Amino acid sequence: MASDHPGKPNEQTTDKNTTTSQQQQQQGPPIQWPPQSHPPQVCYPPAIVPPNAQFHGYNALPPGGGYGPYPYPYPPPGPYYGQGYIQSEHRHPCSGACRCFLAFLILVIVILLLTKLIIWATLLPRFPVFHVANMHVTNFNTDANPFTARWETEIRIENPNTKLYLYVDGMEVFMNYNDKYDVGITWINPMFMESKNKTSMRVVINTGESAHHAVPIWIAQDMGKDQKNGGVNFVLKIKVWVTLKSGMWLWFRRSLMLNVECDDLKVNFGNSSREGTLEYIKDREDCYVSA
Numbered sequence: 001m002a003s004d005h006p007g008k009p010n011e012q013t014t015d016k017n018t019t020t021s022q023q024q025q026q027q028g029p030p031i032q033w034p035p036q037s038h039p040p041q042v043c044y045p046p047a048i049v050p051p052n053a054q055f056h057g058y059n060a061l062p063p064g065g066g067y068g069p070y071p072y073p074y075p076p077p078g079p080y081y082g083q084g085y086i087q088s089e090h091r092h093p094c095s096g097a098c099r100c101f102l103a104f105l106i107l108v109i110v111i112l113l114l115t116k117l118i119i120w121a122t123l124l125p126r127f128p129v130f131h132v133a134n135m136h137v138t139n140f141n142t143d144a145n146p147f148t149a150r151w152e153t154e155i156r157i158e159n160p161n162t163k164l165y166l167y168v169d170g171m172e173v174f175m176n177y178n179d180k181y182d183v184g185i186t187w188i189n190p191m192f193m194e195s196k197n198k199t200s201m202r203v204v205i206n207t208g209e210s211a212h213h214a215v216p217i218w219i220a221q222d223m224g225k226d227q228k229n230g231g232v233n234f235v236l237k238i239k240v241w242v243t244l245k246s247g248m249w250l251w252f253r254r255s256l257m258l259n260v261e262c263d264d265l266k267v268n269f270g271n272s273s274r275e276g277t278l279e280y281i282k283d284r285e286d287c288y289v290s291a
Helices: 011-027 095-123 217-228
Strands: 129-141 148-159 165-177 181-188 191-193 197-207 231-245 253-268 276-278 288-290
Touching (some): 129 253, 148 181, 148 231
Antiparallel strands (some): 148 197, 165 231
16 A cells, blocks of 8 residues: 655665565575585686787687686695606616527527437437357366366347447456355447347457456355356446447437446356356347446
């Protein structure tokens, strides 16, 4: 309703506005949602920058000016992890040449080993075969001082290699009693054998002819006891220096010292006290050969 008195404000309207203002002051500022821990940011219009303006350390802004501030608060900067500077090692000028030489040396060694392995697999080198065919003992006197005896032994030698020649540079033969003591010794001259070839040689050993290699009395007495019981056991031991060679097309050469042992050589004397022969054994085994 309009006021009856012109020129004066309506009292009801004034009282209503006053009451509304008082209620707003009592209620405080309006509540924001969602609640923010920081005061609201005020967005300003973008700054006007000349198009050709330059800043120290930065490129010029693109045409049209920059952008306004980000409407949300920026996250705090992360920790800085510095990158360590790796200093390059000082290399010696000859390090590359040394490595090349070492690699070349290793390559040469590998090639030589492979070549040797191929040759070995092709030739298949084998030791010579020794076999005692017969033995005869004479002048066997255990009562004499010094002890005297003579051994005549037939030995068969075989070269089993198909592509290698056998050069026997020397042989030292020992007659051993019961694998205890050497009672005689002799040397054999060098010899040559073709591949896949066999030969026989006669080895003679004399003892008691000189005092240089005299047999002790107690050894002679033990042999005398075995002789009366029927037979004496001997062992023939041979040291052989051999060389295996191939033909000129596939060169191969290997020198070895072989140890040959022919055991179980029992000599029966029978009724005679001075002469004896090797006991017969069918299919007698070959001598043991080792390098």
